[in-house]
Amino acid sequence: MDSATRREYIRSTSARSYRRRAIYSRLYLLAIFVALLIAFVPLASILQNVIGHGLHYITWSYLTTSQQLPSIVSPNNIGGIGNALAGTAIVDLIAVAISIPLAILLSMAMFELRSRWVSAVRAAVETFIGLPSIVFGVFTYVSLVLTTHQFRAYYGSLALCFIMVPVMTINALAALESVPDTLIEAGLSLGLRPSRVMLHIVLPAARARVFTGIFLAFSRAVGETAPILFVIGASQLPSLDPGKQATTLPSLMYNYLTGSYPTQRDSCWGIALVLMVTVLFFNILSRIFVARTNQQ
Amino acid sequence: MATTQFDSPAEHGVPAAGRERKFSAGSDRGYRFTLYGIVTVVGVIVFYFVYVLIKNSIPGWRFAGWSIFTSSHWSFGDNRFGVLPLVMGTVLTTFFALLLAVPVGVGAALAIVYLIPRRLRLVVSSFVELLAVVPSIVYGVWGALVMATFLGNKGEPWLKNLAHGAWPFNGATPGYGMTLGAIVLAVMIMPIVTAISRDVIVAVPKELTEGALSLGATRGQVIRRVILPSCKTGIVGAVTLATGRALGETIALATVLGGVTSQSPLPDRAFATGSTLAAEIAIDFGSITGRAGNVLFALALILMVIVGAVTYLARSIIRRNQRQFQ
Amino acid sequence: MESADTQVVAASADVPADAVVSLRDVSVLFNNKAAVRNVTFDVAANKITSLIGPSGSGKTTLLRAINRLHELTHGATVTGQVLLEGENIYESSVPITVLRSRIGMVFQRPNPFPTMSIFDNVVSGLRFIGIKDKDFLAESAEKALTEAALWDSVKDRMKAPAATLSGGEQQRLCIARAMAVEPEVLLMDEPTASLDPVSTQQIEELTTTLKKFVTIVIVTHNMQQAHRISDNCAFLLMAEDRTGELIEFDTTEKIFNDPNDSRTLDYTLGRFG
Numbered sequence: 001m002d003s004a005t006r007r008e009y010i011r012s013t014s015a016r017s018y019r020r021r022a023i024y025s026r027l028y029l030l031a032i033f034v035a036l037l038i039a040f041v042p043l044a045s046i047l048q049n050v051i052g053h054g055l056h057y058i059t060w061s062y063l064t065t066s067q068q069l070p071s072i073v074s075p076n077n078i079g080g081i082g083n084a085l086a087g088t089a090i091v092d093l094i095a096v097a098i099s100i101p102l103a104i105l106l107s108m109a110m111f112e113l114r115s116r117w118v119s120a121v122r123a124a125v126e127t128f129i130g131l132p133s134i135v136f137g138v139f140t141y142v143s144l145v146l147t148t149h150q151f152r153a154y155y156g157s158l159a160l161c162f163i164m165v166p167v168m169t170i171n172a173l174a175a176l177e178s179v180p181d182t183l184i185e186a187g188l189s190l191g192l193r194p195s196r197v198m199l200h201i202v203l204p205a206a207r208a209r210v211f212t213g214i215f216l217a218f219s220r221a222v223g224e225t226a227p228i229l230f231v232i233g234a235s236q237l238p239s240l241d242p243g244k245q246a247t248t249l250p251s252l253m254y255n256y257l258t259g260s261y262p263t264q265r266d267s268c269w270g271i272a273l274v275l276m277v278t279v280l281f282f283n284i285l286s287r288i289f290v291a292r293t294n295q296q
Numbered sequence: 297m298a299t300t301q302f303d304s305p306a307e308h309g310v311p312a313a314g315r316e317r318k319f320s321a322g323s324d325r326g327y328r329f330t331l332y333g334i335v336t337v338v339g340v341i342v343f344y345f346v347y348v349l350i351k352n353s354i355p356g357w358r359f360a361g362w363s364i365f366t367s368s369h370w371s372f373g374d375n376r377f378g379v380l381p382l383v384m385g386t387v388l389t390t391f392f393a394l395l396l397a398v399p400v401g402v403g404a405a406l407a408i409v410y411l412i413p414r415r416l417r418l419v420v421s422s423f424v425e426l427l428a429v430v431p432s433i434v435y436g437v438w439g440a441l442v443m444a445t446f447l448g449n450k451g452e453p454w455l456k457n458l459a460h461g462a463w464p465f466n467g468a469t470p471g472y473g474m475t476l477g478a479i480v481l482a483v484m485i486m487p488i489v490t491a492i493s494r495d496v497i498v499a500v501p502k503e504l505t506e507g508a509l510s511l512g513a514t515r516g517q518v519i520r521r522v523i524l525p526s527c528k529t530g531i532v533g534a535v536t537l538a539t540g541r542a543l544g545e546t547i548a549l550a551t552v553l554g555g556v557t558s559q560s561p562l563p564d565r566a567f568a569t570g571s572t573l574a575a576e577i578a579i580d581f582g583s584i585t586g587r588a589g590n591v592l593f594a595l596a597l598i599l600m601v602i603v604g605a606v607t608y609l610a611r612s613i614i615r616r617n618q619r620q621f622q
Numbered sequence: 623m624e625s626a627d628t629q630v631v632a633a634s635a636d637v638p639a640d641a642v643v644s645l646r647d648v649s650v651l652f653n654n655k656a657a658v659r660n661v662t663f664d665v666a667a668n669k670i671t672s673l674i675g676p677s678g679s680g681k682t683t684l685l686r687a688i689n690r691l692h693e694l695t696h697g698a699t700v701t702g703q704v705l706l707e708g709e710n711i712y713e714s715s716v717p718i719t720v721l722r723s724r725i726g727m728v729f730q731r732p733n734p735f736p737t738m739s740i741f742d743n744v745v746s747g748l749r750f751i752g753i754k755d756k757d758f759l760a761e762s763a764e765k766a767l768t769e770a771a772l773w774d775s776v777k778d779r780m781k782a783p784a785a786t787l788s789g790g791e792q793q794r795l796c797i798a799r800a801m802a803v804e805p806e807v808l809l810m811d812e813p814t815a816s817l818d819p820v821s822t823q824q825i826e827e828l829t830t831t832l833k834k835f836v837t838i839v840i841v842t843h844n845m846q847q848a849h850r851i852s853d854n855c856a857f858l859l860m861a862e863d864r865t866g867e868l869i870e871f872d873t874t875e876k877i878f879n880d881p882n883d884s885r886t887l888d889y890t891l892g893r894f895g
Binding site for chain 1: 324326327328330331332334335336338339342344345348349352399400401402403404406407408410411412420422423424426427429430431432433434435436437438440441442483486490512514515516517519520537540541543544545546547551574577578581582592593596599600603604607
């Protein structure tokens with residue numbers, strides 16, 4: 001085929017195939033648009049149900065009074081969620097108090113030390129992130145509850161640490177590694193000891209991203225049910241004593257949902273609303289810190 | 297926007313050269329000691345974790361015997377421990393959840409990058425990623441109280457009608473069960489797929505799109521023939537993470553799957569009830585002290601092996617793909 | 623944005639016979655701020671026309687207006703007329719994909735499709751159009767790669783991934799890819815900017831042989847390159863309001879030896895850049 005014929009062939013094929021290609025392209029773009037719409041539907045449904053069914057539960061008394069067991073005579077008297085709020089606070093705050101220093105120290109160790117042992121621990125931590133949270137509940141149950149024959153709130157905190165520490169550590173490590181080497185070298189050449197360099201230069205520079213990891217892990221832990229369900233027992237009292245049993249918002253929801261009282265089941269929406277607001281709050285905080293990181 | 301919970305530090309390129317030199321000087325012993333100490337403590341905890349898991353599962357293996365693998369009858373209360381229904385449940389719910397979530401997730405990611413104006417992109421993708429923030433228990437509530445009735449009254453009968461009662465859409469349509477589980481699972485993992493895919497798609501250099509367009513390609517051709525193939529590795533990574541999540545989901549499935557029952561000993565049709573390895577552990581947790589309870593540890597081990605194998609397999613696929621381009 | 627002569631020019635009236643591409647009063651605006659304005663010149667067939675000028679003068683912006691690439695950018699508008707063989711491509715009834723395959727483009731950084739082999743890359747344009755005939759594709763690949771002076775190097779590894787080629791080879795692959803659809807015009811946006819001197823020279827030589835087959839418009843910030851290879855030259859400069867303008871358009875000889883405008887002289891003598 002000579003050049004002119006080739007050109008003619010190409011042009012005419014192009015013109016002939018245009019209609020088919022244009023239709024195909026439009027269909028393709030339509031398909032991905034539909035995919036996006038489909039992606040919205042479940043979220044819209046969840047939000048609509050949680051807000052629609054849950055909003056009317058939110059009263060001051062609901063939030064402050066504790067749960068009460070309904071009886072045959074007064075099946076609608078289920079009380080509020082005050083005990084669960086207290087339980088959530090104590091279990092999660094203790095978990096955070098343990099997790100943050102542990103995670104930061106661990107990330108510092110992974111950042112500074114280079115040995116096979118450290119790499120092995122790092123691989124283990126990265127694996128833990130992907131593990132189903134129920135196995136941490138199982139572990140905590142066997143090592144703490146069975147040995148002491150007690151349910152305690154802080155057992156739940158410890159179980160949550162298994163979930164929070166890996167997430168915080170990996171994020172903190174990424175934060176530390178994103179600090180430019182030049183900053184570190186500058187500090188060292190000034191004669192500062194490595195610990196001082198870390199404390200006064202690297203950590204402050206990595207601050208925003210470390211916070212991202214912390215809030216992210218926390219928002220995930222607040223919503224966790226499986227690991228704490230069987231180690232904290234249950235408590236209808238709004239106590240803040242970590243040594244006693246406790247109920248958290250997720251554990252209360254699970255018990256209500258699998259229980260036999262329809263009034264309890266329905267009030268799950270109210271609990272869900274409170275839980276989602278809390279989780280969303282910390283998640284949004286973590287995104288604010290992501291934005292701050294990107295600004296730097 | 298970075299999906300930081302899925303980042304691996306190895307992907308952040310700042311080299312560690314300066315840090316190696318630091319400690320060869322042997323300075324700052326107290327610091328080094330503390331750090332090594334922390335790592336050792338954590339290492340010990342990890343070992344103890346694995347030890348407890350294995351130690352407590354051994355009586356379970358002994359108690360149940362090989363019937364765990366040979367029997368297809370699971371009934372915890374009657375000491376019947378054939379895991380086949382659970383393994384089937386795990387594999388089927390995850391598989392169909394992926395089947396639903398991956399096309400929708402990748403499609404949505406493509407739409408976010410190529411159809412949504414840049415100003416709105418952040419808002420729209422945050423909205424979709426919001427699904428990832430919803431706690432599992434809330435999914436359980438939504439699944440049990442909303443979707444179950446919808447499926448039982450409308451969804452499943454419609455499917456059954458469509459198939460004229462043929463397998464797998466035959467039998468009772470209770471709402472609860474495997475179909476509901478797959479759908480709830482799909483909704484839970486879809487935002488993972490979307491978020492990571494979107495990051496990967498956005499990272500494709502603009503010049504590839506421009507090059508393809510300047511050759512006379514249509515937009516659809518550009519996405520299908522140029523963009524998506526370049527994103528293959530990243531999307532496989534996203535699917536792996538989604539799979540890991542799906543395999544381990546406990547609470548949401550525990551509340552919507554309906555359990556392995558005598559009417560439904562095996563999940564052999566779409567509307568059957570059933571259970572998964574993870575959900576079953578939660579459901580039977582109450583009896584964890586007895587010998588039977590140790591069997592649950594065995595389940596946990598099997599689950600961890602499956603999750604580990606899937607993750608490893610996908611990581612090696614990703615590594616092989618990367619080598620191809622170097 | 624002011625515009626001195628905005629009368630609509632009848633397409634065929636003032637287009638010289640041998641002009642393949644003609645620009646009439648072309649301006650490109652981003653969010654209503656002009657990046658380049660009121661550019662008018664003709665691109666002669668089978669000649670190399672270079673767009674030169676300091677950075678920011680709008681050369682690349684102008685080049686991209688010729689194959690309507692600005693449609694990818696939000697807020698970009700193109701006014702004026704860009705005529706391809708007498709027909710305004712912005713108002714043509716011919717679909718944009720067909721038009722674009724008549725105008726090939728080579729970019730600053732080589733951009734072969736990374737997931738495709740060398741062969742698949744070269745024929746990708748033909749495949750987009752829908753040509754499947756294996757013999758035709760093989761023939762086209764050989765022809766295009768020969769034109770791009772790459773055939774001998776790659777003929778035994780056509781199935782190898784495109785990423786295994788060196789930078790200079792990748793750029794020649796991109797040239798081959800563009801040539802495979804037999805365009806009438808080839809736009810080149812600083813094609814040697816990211817290449818080493820040896821590859822640069824090879825591509826310059828290649829370009830001078832290519833003009834047998836296509837008309838070439840090349841943007842370069844290297845005026846020695848423009849002097850070496852181009853037949854005609856358009857000199858653009860950024861005005862005080864940060865908008866690029868066409869200062870002078872003439873043969874390369876004239877631009878470099880005896881320009882009309884003192885600013886052109888200053889630029890070619892390297893007084894600013």
